[in-house]
Amino acid sequence: MPIEFxxxxxxxxxxxxxxxxxxxxxxxxxxxDAGFRKIIVDDQAGxxxxxxxxxxxxxxxxxxxxxxxxxxxxxxxxxxxxxxxxLDTKSGGRLSLRMLSEPLSxxxxxARPVGHTVVWQRIDEYLVLLKRLWSNDRPFDHEGAFYSxxxxxxxxxxxxxxxxxxxxxxxxxxxxxxxxxxxxxxxxGSLDEVRQLMQRVRSAAAEHGRAGKVxxxxxxxIRSEGKAAATDHKAIEVSGPxxxxxxxxxxxxxxxxxxxxxxxIDRPREIATVGRETATLLSNTLARREAEVPQPxxxxxxxxxxxxxxx
Numbered sequence: 001m002p003i004e005f006x007x008x009x010x011x012x013x014x015x016x017x018x019x020x021x022x023x024x025x026x027x028x029x030x031x032x033d034a035g036f037r038k039i040i041v042d043d044q045a046g047x048x049x050x051x052x053x054x055x056x057x058x059x060x061x062x063x064x065x066x067x068x069x070x071x072x073x074x075x076x077x078x079x080x081x082x083x084x085x086x087l088d089t090k091s092g093g094r095l096s097l098r099m100l101s102e103p104l105s106x107x108x109x110x111a112r113p114v115g116h117t118v119v120w121q122r123i124d125e126y127l128v129l130l131k132r133l134w135s136n137d138r139p140f141d142h143e144g145a146f147y148s149x150x151x152x153x154x155x156x157x158x159x160x161x162x163x164x165x166x167x168x169x170x171x172x173x174x175x176x177x178x179x180x181x182x183x184x185x186x187x188x189g190s191l192d193e194v195r196q197l198m199q200r201v202r203s204a205a206a207e208h209g210r211a212g213k214v215x216x217x218x219x220x221x222i223r224s225e226g227k228a229a230a231t232d233h234k235a236i237e238v239s240g241p242x243x244x245x246x247x248x249x250x251x252x253x254x255x256x257x258x259x260x261x262x263x264x265i266d267r268p269r270e271i272a273t274v275g276r277e278t279a280t281l282l283s284n285t286l287a288r289r290e291a292e293v294p295q296p297x298x299x300x301x302x303x304x305x306x307x308x309x310x311x
Contacts, residue, residue: 003253003286005279006038006067006217007031007271008263016043017266018053025060030268032064034275038096040261042069051083058091067096067165072126077147081133081154088158096163096183097130099123101173120172122146127164127180134161165217169197178204178214183259186218188236191251194218198256217259218252222274224264235263242277246285249278253286 009017018024018041031039041054047070054068068084075083088095101119125144129152132140139153166177167185177184184201186194198216205214219235222245238248249260265274 002258003279003283004037004259005035005275006040006259006261007036007265007275008040008042008219008261010263010266011042011044016045018043018056021056027268027271028057028061028064030271031275032061034272035279036064036262036271036275038065038067038259040067040069040098042098047071047074051087054095055087055090058087058094061094063094065094065096066091067098069098069100071100071102072123077126077129078133078149078152078154081130082156084130084162085134085154085156085158088162089156093158095158096165098165098185099127099180101168116170117172120168120170120176124176124179127176130162131180134158174200174204175207177201178206178210179208181205181214183215183217185261186216186257188219188234191255194252194257195255215258216256217261218257219261219263220249222262222264222270224270235261242273243281245274245278246281249282250285250289253282254289 011017017027028039039057041050041057043050043053045053050069054066057064057066068087070080084095084097101116101123122145125146129142129144129147129149132142133152133154134157136153139151140149142149142152163182164180165183165185166173166181167187168174168177169187178201181201184198186197189197201214201216202211205211221235221237223237223239236249236252238245240248252260262274265271
């Protein structure tokens with residue numbers, strides 16, 4: 001099972017990863033060369049700015065997948081579908097859409113509906129429209145609780161379809177994620193808590209015939225040695241040399257987590273070490289353990305000669 005590492009740039013009030021894009025281009029090359037498969041675009045500037053940052057990031061990288069943090073309500077689905085399809089086409093299918101239930105900035109919050117269930121109902125309708133706009137060969141009309149579309153159509157569609165990423169824990173959130181999510185972003189917790197959430201997601205996806213189509217990502221924060229433990233309850237916290245970190249993540253990979261969203265590493269040396277050493281150690285250790293588990297066919301192939309010899 002391939003394991004992917006995703007870089008989650010740090011966010012501060014003074015400066016962001018994308019503040020100076022000349023400097024950012026150097027950072028992006030480092031992230032890409034270190035072996036990270038994806039990078040999160042989730043800047044404090046808000047949704048519209050993040051779409052511009054995603055476009056610049058895709059232009060300046062060749063293999064890195066850009067995970068664009070998105071929120072329903074700021075842009076009409078017909079406009080968003082066209083813009084996202086253009087980005088996906090230009091990048092060769094390297095765009096993922098990370099749907100949040102919370103606004104990215106205070107400016108976006110004005111368009112937020114009231115009530116948890118209503119928020120997720122709008123996300124559901126928004127994603128239904130995006131998918132129809134990306135797949136339909138003819139214009140269509142739509143009249144829903146939140147959106148009205150007349151002659152909706154996107155002529156330039158992406159090559160593979162934009163990957164949808166979602167998260168959440170409530171029954172309402174999981175119901176929507178089970179219908180739409182290609183990647184589910186887990187909530188930090190113990191092994192048992194993560195296992196239970198994965199089971200709930202699979203059950204929700206099974207209602208739409210998608211139980212085996214959802215991959216899982218786990219947020220991880222790497223704490224530098226000597227620093228006090230952070231109080232980030234949204235991520236698993238690990239520390240130590242590459243081998244120790246890999247061993248800390250191994251039980252989650254064994255559960256079926258396909259991707260680790262790595263935060264807390266913004267210095268070049270840290271990025272290189274985690275991308276080249278920790279990721280390799282984790283993948284190699286997992287592959288070795290899987291190879292050590294006897295397959296049913298192995299028992300059959302050994303049992304047959306023994307039976308014949310006894311006769």
